[in-house]
Amino acid sequence: MAGREGALEPxxxxxxxxxxxxxxxxxxxxxxxxxxxxxxCFYRDGLLRALARAPALTxxxxxxxxRDGVALVRERRxxxxxxxxxxxxxxxxxxxxxxALPAARIVALSVADATDAVLPLAEAGIAGFVTPAxxxxxxxxxxxxxTRGELxxxxxxxxxxxxxxTALAGARGVAREVTLTAREREIVELIGYGLxxxxxxxxxxxxxxxxxxxxxxxxxxxxxxxxxDAVAYxxxxxxxxxxxxxxxxxxxxxxxxxxxxxxxxxxxxPWNRSES
Amino acid sequence: xxxxxxxVGDIVRHGSGREGTVVSAGCxxxxxxxxxxxxNVVLVGSDEPTIPEPCRALLKTRPHIKVVVIGADARHxxxxxxxxxxxxxxxxxxxxxxxxxxxxxxxxxxAWRA
Numbered sequence: 544m545a546g547r548e549g550a551l552e553p554x555x556x557x558x559x560x561x562x563x564x565x566x567x568x569x570x571x572x573x574x575x576x577x578x579x580x581x582x583x584c585f586y587r588d589g590l591l592r593a594l595a596r597a598p599a600l601t602x603x604x605x606x607x608x609x610r611d612g613v614a615l616v617r618e619r620r621x622x623x624x625x626x627x628x629x630x631x632x633x634x635x636x637x638x639x640x641x642x643a644l645p646a647a648r649i650v651a652l653s654v655a656d657a658t659d660a661v662l663p664l665a666e667a668g669i670a671g672f673v674t675p676a677x678x679x680x681x682x683x684x685x686x687x688x689x690t691r692g693e694l695x696x697x698x699x700x701x702x703x704x705x706x707x708x709t710a711l712a713g714a715r716g717v718a719r720e721v722t723l724t725a726r727e728r729e730i731v732e733l734i735g736y737g738l739x740x741x742x743x744x745x746x747x748x749x750x751x752x753x754x755x756x757x758x759x760x761x762x763x764x765x766x767x768x769x770x771x772d773a774v775a776y777x778x779x780x781x782x783x784x785x786x787x788x789x790x791x792x793x794x795x796x797x798x799x800x801x802x803x804x805x806x807x808x809x810x811x812x813p814w815n816r817s818e819s
Numbered sequence: 820x821x822x823x824x825x826x827v828g829d830i831v832r833h834g835s836g837r838e839g840t841v842v843s844a845g846c847x848x849x850x851x852x853x854x855x856x857x858x859n860v861v862l863v864g865s866d867e868p869t870i871p872e873p874c875r876a877l878l879k880t881r882p883h884i885k886v887v888v889i890g891a892d893a894r895h896x897x898x899x900x901x902x903x904x905x906x907x908x909x910x911x912x913x914x915x916x917x918x919x920x921x922x923x924x925x926x927x928x929x930a931w932r933a
Contacts, residue, residue, distance in 0.1 A: 589830035
């Protein structure tokens with residue numbers, strides 16, 4: 544239970560905004576234009592009156608159904624949309640609004656302070672969210688914050704968002720693969736074909752110790768412990784940038800060993816001549 | 820107010836005007852808190868479909884009290900009173916909620932005067 548509170552003045556200081564910073568959408572003297580796309584009558588009517596007393600906000604419209612509201616949003620062109628729809632409709636609603644008015648910042652109401660609740664909405668396009676446990680003051684503050692292109696969220700959600708960004712970057716092969724040199728990518732590919740360190744050295748005509756050094760660096764760069772994990776990582780990141788080898792190096796390796804034997808006989812290195 | 824989500828509580832405080840004061844319950848028993856605050860309406864946050872048991876008991880010992888149960892998502896509210904009566908308010912605006920409470924209290928006062 545909450546602690547005891549005294550009688551509150553009905554006007555409440557809750558709707559007074561702190562001074563506004565620079566914002567991409569709103570000038571210093573301009574109140575943020577807010578649209579209430581709120582299906583819950585309690586919140587819609589309650590916020591309509593409460594926000595009317597906030598000098599830095601102007602409510603430019605409201606709708607009780609998000610499907611009907613999207614057209615109004617397009618027409619009124621608000622800076623911020625306060626959105627409250629059933630959880631099952633949230634992602635669809637956010638996507639529809641984002642398509643209708645890409646510049647608008649969407650703030651979702653009644654969202655649990657949990658990564659699994661916020662992430663799908665973040666991916667759909669929300670700029671901020673308000674939990675049921677936040678106050679009217681904080682809601683107004685969130686609206687102001689998103690107009691500056693900032694996000695106020697708990698450390699828990701911030702951590703979840705960062706992990707998601709990392710996972711997405713890893714999936715695209717952007718974050719870590721690009722740090723591999725061409726030689727390192729080549730070595731990872733050869734590991735993937737099942738070649739031992741010695742075989743890789745022979746294939747690339749480099750010393751075994753050099754191969755080991757390369758592999759050590761690869762594992763360190765990719766933050767993995769085993770050679771197989773490095774291969775899985777590179778394969779999972781949409782393929783290496785050097786592209787697949789034209790031929791399976793295992794075949795090439797066997798062929799090369801034979802060629803090497805014959806080359807030794809004629810004094811010519813097998814990789815210095817074209818293969819038939 | 821008992822276990823009411825903060826945003827809902829703020830809207831109630833903001834919208835209640837001068838008709839009364841709004842007090843959040845402390846750590847004591849519900850009866851003690853209601854007596855101390857001299858409350859005549861208890862607003863309870865709950866997603867249960869029925870009135871919470873402590874509130875049911877409260878209605879028996881304090882028959883003048885009205886209990887409003889509001890869902891955590893504020894999508895549904897119900898007003899309970901002693902005389903086996905309840906008012907389904909469903910998806911309600913805070914202002915209709917206040918008006919209904921006021922109407923119930925006034926009706927009861929009229930009945931006592933008569």
